[in-house]
Amino acid sequence: MSRQIFIGNVAVGGGAPTTIQSMCNTATYDVAGTLAQINTLAAAGCQIIRLAVPDMASAAAFKSITAQSPIPVIADIHFDHRLAVKAIENGAAAVRVNPGNLGGSDAVKAVAEALLKYRVPVRVGANSGSLPKEFVQHLAATDPAEHDELLSDALVQAVMGQIAEFERYGVRDIKVSLKASSVPATVKAYRKFAQRSDYPLHVGVTEAGTPARGIVKSSIGIGALLLDGIGDTIRVSLTADPLQEVIAATRILESIGLRSAAPDLVACPTCGRTKIDLVALAEKVENLINRIKAEKGVIGLKKIAVMGCVVNGPGEAKDADLGIAGGDGKVVLFRQGSIVATLDEAEGFEALEKIIRENTIWQ
Numbered sequence: 278m279s280r281q282i283f284i285g286n287v288a289v290g291g292g293a294p295t296t297i298q299s300m301c302n303t304a305t306y307d308v309a310g311t312l313a314q315i316n317t318l319a320a321a322g323c324q325i326i327r328l329a330v331p332d333m334a335s336a337a338a339f340k341s342i343t344a345q346s347p348i349p350v351i352a353d354i355h356f357d358h359r360l361a362v363k364a365i366e367n368g369a370a371a372v373r374v375n376p377g378n379l380g381g382s383d384a385v386k387a388v389a390e391a392l393l394k395y396r397v398p399v400r401v402g403a404n405s406g407s408l409p410k411e412f413v414q415h416l417a418a419t420d421p422a423e424h425d426e427l428l429s430d431a432l433v434q435a436v437m438g439q440i441a442e443f444e445r446y447g448v449r450d451i452k453v454s455l456k457a458s459s460v461p462a463t464v465k466a467y468r469k470f471a472q473r474s475d476y477p478l479h480v481g482v483t484e485a486g487t488p489a490r491g492i493v494k495s496s497i498g499i500g501a502l503l504l505d506g507i508g509d510t511i512r513v514s515l516t517a518d519p520l521q522e523v524i525a526a527t528r529i530l531e532s533i534g535l536r537s538a539a540p541d542l543v544a545c546p547t548c549g550r551t552k553i554d555l556v557a558l559a560e561k562v563e564n565l566i567n568r569i570k571a572e573k574g575v576i577g578l579k580k581i582a583v584m585g586c587v588v589n590g591p592g593e594a595k596d597a598d599l600g601i602a603g604g605d606g607k608v609v610l611f612r613q614g615s616i617v618a619t620l621d622e623a624e625g626f627e628a629l630e631k632i633i634r635e636n637t638i639w640q
Contacts, residue, residue: 279477279509282398282450284325285349285370289452290477290509295535297526298479298512299519300327300353305335305342312345314519319347321523321564322571325510327351327373336363343368351400358384365391371452373400375407376442389446399443402454403435404483405462428457429465436470451476452510456483460498471507480508491515492525499529524567540576542566543594544583551585553603553622559583561626562601565633574637581633591616599636601629 281291289296299318303311305328315326330336330352343350349370354361358379361372365388372392376385392399408431432455440451453476455466463482471478482491482498495513502508513525531538544559562583569576582600584593587609594600595614602609608625610618610632620628 278475279471280475282452282477284351284398284452284510287324287349289325293509295503295508295530296324296510297322297523297530298325298327298351298510299323299522299526300329300512302519305329306332306338308338308341311338311342315342315346315348315350318519318523320568320571321520322527322567323348323519323523325349325351325370327353327512329353330360330364331355333360333363336360336367339364339367339369343370354379356380358388361388362391365395365397369397371398371400373402375403376401376439385442386446389443389448392443392448392450393446396450398450398452399448400452400454400479401436401439401443402456402479403432403439404454405432405457405459406483408432408435425459425462425465428459428462429455429469432457432462432466433469433473437473440474440476452479453477454479454481456481458482458484460494463498464501467502467507468505471505477509478507479510479512481512481514483514487516488521488525491517492521495525496529496532499526500533503529503533503535527567537570537575540566540578540598541580542583543580543597545585545593547585551603552605553585553608555583555585555603558601558603558626562629565630569633569637572639574639576633577636577638578633599629599632601625 278292279290282289287296301311301314303314305311326348328350351371351373352364352369353373356378361374379385405428436453436455443451455470457463460482480499480502482495499511511526513522515522530536542563547555578598580597582594582597584600584602587602587604591611591614600611606622608620608622609616610628
């Protein structure tokens with residue numbers, strides 16, 4: 278088991294539940310815009326958020342953002358240690374840095390002193406894009422069969438060096454990541470590191486790509502590690518709206534049993550009988566379920582069905598605790614195969630939401 282640290286009030290490692298992270302794509306100095314996105318992501322289930330800090334205006338904005346954010350905020354720093362120190366002073370719950378690009382030992386020492394003074398943890402980590410150029414050139418010349426093995430070794434070696442940079446100043450609240458765009462290399466690197474150290478691990482596949490590819494790569498890589506008992510906090514890195522990262526991460530945790538997947542949402546494919554906007558309706562119901570669960574509501578329904586027509590509605594989905602099915606300008610609500618209401622399409626979702634909330638216990 279990994280050792281435990283705290284990102285704000287959120288426990289990471291030490292047997293705590295695996296947490297979900299994402300990263301805002303707003304300009305951090307835009308306080309209102311950044312807080313709006315943080316609130317959206319938190320409502321979807323994000324538990325820790327990271328913000329880029331490329332300049333002093335962004336570091337200054339941390340004071341307002343951290344004071345109003347509903348979840349802990351991590352500062353992502355590169356190249357200028359002064360940005361890390363300022364973000365810590367302004368309430369950052371943690372920082373992500375690479376000690377190798379902070380500007381030398383004096384810069385690392387200054388960050389370490391701020392970490393210790395404010396009792397803030399640091400995330401260090403290597404990824405395949407940040408390894409030395411000479412190593413990347415060496416990898417290109419090696420047998421492809423050896424590539425992932427050598428890359429994973431290099432990631433572990435790089436991370437051990439980064440850890441040592443902070444340990445020499447007494448920093449022990451450290452979180453570690455070892456990411457590559459190659460799923461096999463990523464999995465190998467995390468497994469090797471977990472055998473050598475008990476520092477908590479931030480798990481993900483870097484540069485995973487668009488949702489169509491990135492969700493698959495992330496699910497395989499993150500899922501394989503979590504099933505091994507490796508990984509304390511996760512981020513699904515996608516070239517997309519960060520909201521999709523949070524949703525995908527939630528589904529990964531649900532799929533392997535680390536979070537409750539109830540209620541099960543089922544929906545039929547569309548066909549020529551479908552007379553309502555089934556795709557939009559199913560997405561609204563799914564978002565509602567995610568929102569209620571993120572707000573710590575336990576929905577007392579095992580299965581909810583969103584169906585395109587009455588053929589696939591109360592019939593094929595008669596085992597659903599609650600369902601909605603389309604008709605010709607109308608929708609029907611049903612329970613266990615029995616129709617309980619017939620409504621105009623515009624009223625259907627509101628009626629469904631009311632019943633779902635009536636069956637929700639708030640914790």
